[in-house]
Amino acid sequence: MMTIQELNEIKERTLKTMELRLQKKDTGKHVLICGGPGCHSSNAGEIKEVFEEKIREKGLDDVKVTLAGCFGLCETGPNVEIYPEGIFYSRIKVEDIDKIVDSHLCKGEIVEELLYEGSIEDGNIKPVSEVDFYKKQVKIALRNCGIIDYENIDEYIALDGYQALAKVVLEMTPQEVIELMKEANLRGRGGAGFPAGRKWETAFKYPADQKYVICNADEGDPGAFMDRSILEGDPHSVLEAMAICGYAIGADQGFIYIRAEYPVAVHRLEVAIRQAREKGLLGKNIFGTDFNFDIELRLGAGAFVCGEGTALMESIEGKRGMPRPKIHRTAHRGLWGKPTIINNVETFANVPAIILKGADWFKSIGTEDSPGTKVFALGGKIKNTGLVEIPMGITLREIIFDIGGGIPNGKEFKAVQTGGPSGGCIPKEHLDTPVDFASLGKLGSIMGSGGMIVLDEDDCMVDIARFFLDFTVDESCGKCVPCREGTKRMLEILERIVNGEGTPEDLDRLESLAETITEGSLCGLGQTAANPVISTMKYFRDEYEAHVYEKRCPAGSCQALLEFFITEDCIGCTKCARNCPVSCIEGKVKERHVIDTGKCIKCGTCMEVCPVGAVIKR
Amino acid sequence: MEFVFDWEANEENIRELKIFIKENKGKKGALMAVLHKAQDLFGYLPIEVQRMISEELRIPLSEIYGVATFYSQFSLIPKGKYKIGICLGTACYVKGAQEILEKLKEVLGIDVGQTTPDKKFSIDATRCLGACGLAPVMMINDDVYGRLTVDDIEEIINKYK
Structure with a gap:
C-alpha cells in the first residue's frame, strides 16, 4: 500500500533526476527521443540504442537518454531534443548520431545542419519552446507527453502524478469531486461534448450494487491519433483519472476498451497497469482508505461503430458491437445493466489537472462555453x-x-x-x-x-464525400434500415457522380436521403453519416454541378472525368506512343503527338513515361 | 480457394487454446478475448475451432460465427505469412493511398482481403493506423513503411519474397 508520504518521497527523489529536462540544472546533458506513433514507426527505438552505445563508448557519464512520448511534430520525425538547452533536432537518421554525440554532447557545439528548420531565425537558434509550432500551444491533456519516460511510473509521480487521486480519496467526498467537475465544465472530448461532471452526477445518484467506469480508447476516426499519443506517452494520467471517476460515482471496476490496431498503446497500458498495481495505486484500499479500484483492458477487433457508447458495451460483453436503443441512460443502465460512465481518453487526461489546479484555473483557459x-x-x-x-x-x-x-x-x-x-x-x-x-x-x-x-486545390470535394460514405457503408453495423440501406444508396449516387454518370435528379436525391438518414438512424454513426455530403453540398455545390452538368472535375482528381492531353512541349520522342496499352497515341518522330480521347482508357502511362512532362490531365 | 484445417499440425495450438478458455471461462464477456487468442494461434478462425469454442464456452455456434464475422480483424480464411495492411485513413487517402493499393494489387495479383495461393502475402485495407504524420503508410507484419510512393512498392515486396 502506498501512503501520501511515500508518494511525496518518490516525487522528490525522481524530480532530482529530471532537473536537466525541466531546465533547472545546467551541468550535464539529457537526450530526449520522441517515441510517439510516427517516430516510433520510423525507428526511434534503434536511435535510442545507438545513442546509448555511442555515449558509453565516449564515456560520457553525465549524459542521460530517455525515450519519451509524442513531441507532436510528426512531420519532421524522428525527433530528438537535447536539454538543458532545449535544442531540437529533426529527421534524425542512425548515421547522424555520431555527429551529434561528437559535436554537441562532447564539445557543446550545436550541429546546425541537423536542426529543425523552424528553430533558426535570423541566424539565431531558438529553443524548442520558442518554435512557431509550439508557441501558441497550451498543454493540459498532453502535459507529460514528450517529457516523461512513459514506462516509468516514478517520472509520472514526479510531475504530480497520483496527487490528484490522493487528494480526492483522502480529502474530498464524492459529491465534492462531482461539484468541482461540474464547476470546471469539462466537456467530453470524444465528439459530442457532453459535460463530464453532469454525467458523473447522474451515475452517482443512481443506487446500485455495482457500477463501472469505461475509458473509450476505440479511436476510430481516420486521421485522429491524439488518444493513441496520450495512451502511449502518458498512460498513467488516464488510469489516475479513471480511479478518480470511480471514487466519485462509487465504482470499483474500470475497463479500457482499446482498438486492436494500436498494439503499442496496448503494451504500454499493460505495463502501466502492472506498475500502478505494484505500487498499490490500483487495487484494494488505495492510500489506506476503503476505496478499491482496478482496471482491465478489453480489446476491440476492428469495428468503428464500437466507438459508440452502447455498441462498445455490447462488445465488452462479448457480443457483436451493435448500438442499443437509448431507452435508458448508460449512467443508469450500461455495462451488464449497471450504471456506467464512459469518457474518452482525452477527457480523462484532463481530470487530474483539474482536480489539482481547480475549476477557476481550467475555466481561465478557452472560452466560456468550451473551457480548456x-x-x-x-x-x-x-x-x-x-x-x-x-x-x-x-x-x-x-x-x-x-x-x-x-x-x-x-x-x-x-x-x-x-x-x-x-x-x-x-x-x-x-x-x-x-x-x-x-x-x-x-x-x-x-x-x-x-x-x-x-x-x-487538388482534392475533389465530391470524391472526399464519396470516400467518407464508403467508410460509413463499410462500418454501418446493419441494425437499422436508414443507416444500412440509406448510406449504401448515397454511396451509389456519389460513385455515379464521380464516374461522370450523375444526373441532376441525383443531387436532389442525395439531399433527401441525407435528411432521412440523419432523422431516422438509431445511433450517432447513422445520425451523422450524411454530414460529409451535406457540408460539401452546402459549400462546394459548384463542384457537384460541374461533375453532373459538365462532366468535369474542377480539381482534376476524378479519373473518369479527365482527359489526357499532349501539349506543345512534346519533343516527339515516341515514348508515349510505344508505351500506350491501347495504342491510341499517334505522331511522327520529332513531331508533336496526339491522343485519341475516344480510345484512351486514362491509365496515365503516357504521363508517367514522358521525359519532358508534356502530357497533362485536364 | 479452400483452405483445409490441419488438426494434427495444430495439436499444440488447440491444447493452448483449451487452457486459455479454461482460465477465462468465468470472466464476463470472455468470448472476444478467446477469439483474439484463437486468431493469434491459428492466424484465422477456422470453423472447426469456432465449433470447439462453442462447446467449451457453451455459446451457440451461430452467435460465435456472428461475432467472428462482425469484426474486421477476425478472419475466416488464413492470412499470408506477410500480412500487408495498407492504411486507408483520410490523411493517407488524400496523400495517394489508393494508388499505392492499386499498385500493390497489381504486383501481388490479389485483391483486398485475399491471400496469395502460396500463402505468403495477404492484403488488408486497414482503418487509420494513427501514424498520419507518415502518410501514406502501410504495414507488413510489424514493420511500418511511411511516406510511400508508387515506385517504392515493388522493391519493398521483393524484400519479403
Whole structure:
C-alpha cells in the first residue's frame, strides 16, 4: 500500500533526476527521443540504442537518454531534443548520431545542419519552446507527453502524478469531486461534448450494487491519433483519472476498451497497469482508505461503430458491437445493466489537472462555453503534420497557418475536414471561425475527436464525400434500415457522380436521403453519416454541378472525368506512343503527338513515361 | 480457394487454446478475448475451432460465427505469412493511398482481403493506423513503411519474397 508520504518521497527523489529536462540544472546533458506513433514507426527505438552505445563508448557519464512520448511534430520525425538547452533536432537518421554525440554532447557545439528548420531565425537558434509550432500551444491533456519516460511510473509521480487521486480519496467526498467537475465544465472530448461532471452526477445518484467506469480508447476516426499519443506517452494520467471517476460515482471496476490496431498503446497500458498495481495505486484500499479500484483492458477487433457508447458495451460483453436503443441512460443502465460512465481518453487526461489546479484555473483557459484545451491531429495537405493542443477559441486559421505552417508546395487551401466521418468540410471563407463546440456545429461540422485533415486545390470535394460514405457503408453495423440501406444508396449516387454518370435528379436525391438518414438512424454513426455530403453540398455545390452538368472535375482528381492531353512541349520522342496499352497515341518522330480521347482508357502511362512532362490531365 | 484445417499440425495450438478458455471461462464477456487468442494461434478462425469454442464456452455456434464475422480483424480464411495492411485513413487517402493499393494489387495479383495461393502475402485495407504524420503508410507484419510512393512498392515486396 502506498501512503501520501511515500508518494511525496518518490516525487522528490525522481524530480532530482529530471532537473536537466525541466531546465533547472545546467551541468550535464539529457537526450530526449520522441517515441510517439510516427517516430516510433520510423525507428526511434534503434536511435535510442545507438545513442546509448555511442555515449558509453565516449564515456560520457553525465549524459542521460530517455525515450519519451509524442513531441507532436510528426512531420519532421524522428525527433530528438537535447536539454538543458532545449535544442531540437529533426529527421534524425542512425548515421547522424555520431555527429551529434561528437559535436554537441562532447564539445557543446550545436550541429546546425541537423536542426529543425523552424528553430533558426535570423541566424539565431531558438529553443524548442520558442518554435512557431509550439508557441501558441497550451498543454493540459498532453502535459507529460514528450517529457516523461512513459514506462516509468516514478517520472509520472514526479510531475504530480497520483496527487490528484490522493487528494480526492483522502480529502474530498464524492459529491465534492462531482461539484468541482461540474464547476470546471469539462466537456467530453470524444465528439459530442457532453459535460463530464453532469454525467458523473447522474451515475452517482443512481443506487446500485455495482457500477463501472469505461475509458473509450476505440479511436476510430481516420486521421485522429491524439488518444493513441496520450495512451502511449502518458498512460498513467488516464488510469489516475479513471480511479478518480470511480471514487466519485462509487465504482470499483474500470475497463479500457482499446482498438486492436494500436498494439503499442496496448503494451504500454499493460505495463502501466502492472506498475500502478505494484505500487498499490490500483487495487484494494488505495492510500489506506476503503476505496478499491482496478482496471482491465478489453480489446476491440476492428469495428468503428464500437466507438459508440452502447455498441462498445455490447462488445465488452462479448457480443457483436451493435448500438442499443437509448431507452435508458448508460449512467443508469450500461455495462451488464449497471450504471456506467464512459469518457474518452482525452477527457480523462484532463481530470487530474483539474482536480489539482481547480475549476477557476481550467475555466481561465478557452472560452466560456468550451473551457480548456483541445488536442487536434493535423494531417493531409499541411506542412507541419502532427499533434497540437490549443486553447479553445483560437481560429482555424491560426491552427492551420500559424501552427501548421500552411499548405506545402505552393498550393491553395481549399477546405479543412474536421470530425472524421461524422464531421464536415469547412471552406476558406470560414477560416476565422473560433474553434469551440458550438461554432463548428453551426458550420455543419463537429469538433469530433479532433482529426483535422487539410485539403488543397487538388482534392475533389465530391470524391472526399464519396470516400467518407464508403467508410460509413463499410462500418454501418446493419441494425437499422436508414443507416444500412440509406448510406449504401448515397454511396451509389456519389460513385455515379464521380464516374461522370450523375444526373441532376441525383443531387436532389442525395439531399433527401441525407435528411432521412440523419432523422431516422438509431445511433450517432447513422445520425451523422450524411454530414460529409451535406457540408460539401452546402459549400462546394459548384463542384457537384460541374461533375453532373459538365462532366468535369474542377480539381482534376476524378479519373473518369479527365482527359489526357499532349501539349506543345512534346519533343516527339515516341515514348508515349510505344508505351500506350491501347495504342491510341499517334505522331511522327520529332513531331508533336496526339491522343485519341475516344480510345484512351486514362491509365496515365503516357504521363508517367514522358521525359519532358508534356502530357497533362485536364 | 479452400483452405483445409490441419488438426494434427495444430495439436499444440488447440491444447493452448483449451487452457486459455479454461482460465477465462468465468470472466464476463470472455468470448472476444478467446477469439483474439484463437486468431493469434491459428492466424484465422477456422470453423472447426469456432465449433470447439462453442462447446467449451457453451455459446451457440451461430452467435460465435456472428461475432467472428462482425469484426474486421477476425478472419475466416488464413492470412499470408506477410500480412500487408495498407492504411486507408483520410490523411493517407488524400496523400495517394489508393494508388499505392492499386499498385500493390497489381504486383501481388490479389485483391483486398485475399491471400496469395502460396500463402505468403495477404492484403488488408486497414482503418487509420494513427501514424498520419507518415502518410501514406502501410504495414507488413510489424514493420511500418511511411511516406510511400508508387515506385517504392515493388522493391519493398521483393524484400519479403
